[in-house]
Amino acid sequence: xxxxxxxxxxxxxxxxxxxxxxxxxxxxxxxxxxxxxxxxxxxxxxxxxxxxxxxxxxxxxxxxxxxxxxxxxxxxxxxxxxxxxxxxxxxxxxxxxxxxxxxxxx
Numbered sequence: 596x597x598x599x600x601x602x603x604x605x606x607x608x609x610x611x612x613x614x615x616x617x618x619x620x621x622x623x624x625x626x627x628x629x630x631x632x633x634x635x636x637x638x639x640x641x642x643x644x645x646x647x648x649x650x651x652x653x654x655x656x657x658x659x660x661x662x663x664x665x666x667x668x669x670x671x672x673x674x675x676x677x678x679x680x681x682x683x684x685x686x687x688x689x690x691x692x693x694x695x696x697x698x699x700x701x
Contacts, residue, residue, distance in 0.1 A: 604620055604621055604625065604626070605618070605619060605620030605621035605622050605623065605625075605626045605653075605654075605655075606618070606619060606620065606626055606629070606630065607622070607626065607630045607634060607663070609633070609634070609637050613644075613647075614637075614641040614644040614645060614646045614647070615646070615647045615648070615649070616634070616637075616646070616647075616648045616649070617648075617649040617652075618648060618649065618650050618652070618653050618660070619652035619653060619654075620652070620653070620654055620655075621653075621654055621655040621656075622653055622655065622656045622657070622659070622660030622663065623655065623656070623657045623659045623660060624657065624658070624659030625659070626659065626660065626663075627659035627660065627662055627663055628659070630663070631662075631663065631666070634663060634666065634667075635666060635670075638666065638667060638670035638671070639670070642670065642671070642672075643672065645671065645673050645675075645676065646667050646671055646675040646676070647675070647676040647677075647678055648664065648667070648675055648676070648677050648678065649678045649679055650677055650678065650679055650680040650681065650684050651678065651679030651680075651681070653680075653681055653683075653684055654681075655683070656683065656684050656687055657687075661687060661688075661691060661693070664677070664697070665693065665696070668693075668696045668697070674696055674697050674698050675697055675698070676697070676698045676699075676700055677697050677698065677699050677700070678700050678701075679700075679701065680699055685699065
């Protein structure tokens with residue numbers, strides 16, 4: 596798979612102007628492997644700032660994607676705010692028992 600194919604599959608963009616991530620497409624183990632170190636560094640650099648994550652364009656999420664979100668929970672003093680989480684994402688959070696660790700906004 597080429598880099599272009601990987602980016603079409605799904606990914607995470609860090610907003611350079613604030614503590615905000617935008618996730619899109621399929622957020623799975625392949626995406627986790629590709630972006631985990633960059634996201635962890637971003638969390639270290641913005642440790643005290645609240646994090647928001649835009650999930651409106653996520654079409655699929657599995658345990659790899661869930662792990663990326665959970666990493667933010669561990670790194671921040673306040674719960675990450677998940678914006679526009681589709682039903683499938685909310686369902687996974689609820690089934691996994693971690694929904695209460697996040698603030699969900701439409």
